[in-house]
Amino acid sequence: MITALLANVAIAIAKLGAAAITGSSAMAAESLHSLADSVNEILLLVGARRSRRPADVRHPFGHARYRYVYAFLVSLTVFWVGGVLAVIEGVSHLAAREPLGDPRWAFAVLGLAALLEGWSLRTTIRAGRPAKGALTWWQLLRVTKAPEIIVVFLEDLGALAGIFIALSGVTLATLTGEGAWDAVAAIAIGLLLMAIGLLVNRETQSLLIGESAAPEVVEAIRQAIGSTDGVKAVVDLRTIHVGPDDLVVAAGIVVDPTTSATEIARAIVEAEARVRRVAPFRTVMYLEPRVRESDS
Numbered sequence: 469m470i471t472a473l474l475a476n477v478a479i480a481i482a483k484l485g486a487a488a489i490t491g492s493s494a495m496a497a498e499s500l501h502s503l504a505d506s507v508n509e510i511l512l513l514v515g516a517r518r519s520r521r522p523a524d525v526r527h528p529f530g531h532a533r534y535r536y537v538y539a540f541l542v543s544l545t546v547f548w549v550g551g552v553l554a555v556i557e558g559v560s561h562l563a564a565r566e567p568l569g570d571p572r573w574a575f576a577v578l579g580l581a582a583l584l585e586g587w588s589l590r591t592t593i594r595a596g597r598p599a600k601g602a603l604t605w606w607q608l609l610r611v612t613k614a615p616e617i618i619v620v621f622l623e624d625l626g627a628l629a630g631i632f633i634a635l636s637g638v639t640l641a642t643l644t645g646e647g648a649w650d651a652v653a654a655i656a657i658g659l660l661l662m663a664i665g666l667l668v669n670r671e672t673q674s675l676l677i678g679e680s681a682a683p684e685v686v687e688a689i690r691q692a693i694g695s696t697d698g699v700k701a702v703v704d705l706r707t708i709h710v711g712p713d714d715l716v717v718a719a720g721i722v723v724d725p726t727t728s729a730t731e732i733a734r735a736i737v738e739a740e741a742r743v744r745r746v747a748p749f750r751t752v753m754y755l756e757p758r759v760r761e762s763d764s
Contacts, residue, residue, distance in 0.1 A: 472588060473509040476502050479581050486577040490569040492641075493561035494634040495577070497554035497654035501630045501661060502581075504550030505623050508542045512616055515539065519711065529752065532711020533676070539615030540672040546623075547665030551658045558654030561647065568650060571642045578638070582631050589624035596621065609671065611682055614712040618671050626664045630657045681707040681715055685747055689717060692742035693755070698723060698735035703758065715749040720758045732757050 480502035487495035515538025521531040568574075596617055600608045609618050637653020640646075680686060686707055694702045701722040708716050721739065723732055736755045744751055 470513075473506055473513075475584055475588070476506040476509065479577075479584060480506060482577045483581065486573040489573045490571055490638075491566055492568055492571075492574050492634075492638055492650050493557050494637040494650045494653035494657065495574050496557050497657040498578075498581070498630055498634045500554050500557070501550050501627065501657060504545050504661065505627065507545050507549065508619060508623060511538045511542050511545065512619060516616075529710045529716065530714060532714045535615055535712060536672055536675045539619055540669065540676060542615075542619050543665050543669035543672055545665075546668060547662050551660075551662030551665055554658030554661060555655050556658075558651045558656075558658060561654065562651035565647055567645065567647045568638065568641050571638050574638045575635070578631050578635050582628065582635075585624060585627040585631060589628060592620050592624050612712075613675065613679065613709045615672055615675060618668055622664050622668060626660060629660055633657050633660065675709070678708045678710075681709065681747070681749075688746040689743050692746045693719060693721060693739045696721075696735055696739040696742060698727060698731055699739060700724065709749075713749055714752075715747060716752045716754075717743060717747075718754040718756075720756045722760055723757050725759045 480499050483495050483499035483502055486492065487499055512535075515535045518534040518538075519530075519532045521527075521534075523530040596605075596608065599612060599614070599617065603611070605621065609621065612618065633653050633656045637650045637656075640649035640653075681689070686705065689707065690702050690705055693699060693705075699721045703720040703722060705717075705719040707718075710716055721736070723735065727735075736757070739755055740753050743753060
């Protein structure tokens with residue numbers, strides 16, 4: 469991620485330089501886009517670092533949710549720094565109707581940026597394939613508990629889309645001599661970033677509130693507990709992610725009323741061991757023995 473951060477900073481500077489030379493609002497919007505991406509990567513790095521703090525008295529489940537908090541901040545950065553400022557830039561140039569300068573600088577920078585962002589998206593797709601499995605990318609974005617997957621994939625996809633929009637705007641402005649096309653492209657880039665920001669915001673809000681484990685994981689946990697000797701049924705099973713790799717499981721286990729306390733304790737230990745074998749997370753479990761009224 470450090471490499472991607474340095475590349476984004478370099479791209480942002482190059483786009484800003486091209487915007488200054490050409491007077492292109494689309495290039496200015498793209499420089500804001502790359503700046504927002506750079507800030508995003510810094511926020512994700514800070515969140516990842518803070519999430520590794522050990523559990524303490526005030527935070528007995530650890531600090532893994534920092535990854536969700538900083539991903540939420542990323543959504544605000546994309547929306548406001550990238551989106552809103554880009555729209556303002558486009559609207560101001562649309563009103564001014566300023567012609568473009570030498571567009572060759574814009575074409576050169578956009579071409580270089582497209583190569584780098586394409587390489588970044590290819591790397592992201594390769595890294596995400598194990599988590600994706602048979603899911604579509606949209607399904608993965610909806611079910612993943614790792615906010616970095618959401619942010620990085622949408623960031624890379626949005627970067628390529630923004631470059632295409634900027635290239636279209638600069639090309640049309642050059643061919644027609646009408647600078648309004650360039651300004652419209654800047655507004656379109658801003659709207660794109662606002663849409664991405666809202667999508668990241670929605671997904672990270674859900675993670676912050678607390679999402680359950682994926683349905684297949686919940687079912688595997690239910691079967692692992694239910695198949696334990698001494699457990700007659702599993703009731704009120706609940707799970708919640710307190711971090712991408714941290715899961716809390718709570719459930720009631722129905723036991724025979726004649727079972728001794730020692731046997732119940734042994735069944736709970738065995739059930740917890742079985743859950744840890746099927747749930748690929750750092751798991752905290754609370755299993756409460758229960759007796760059905762009909763059994764008493």
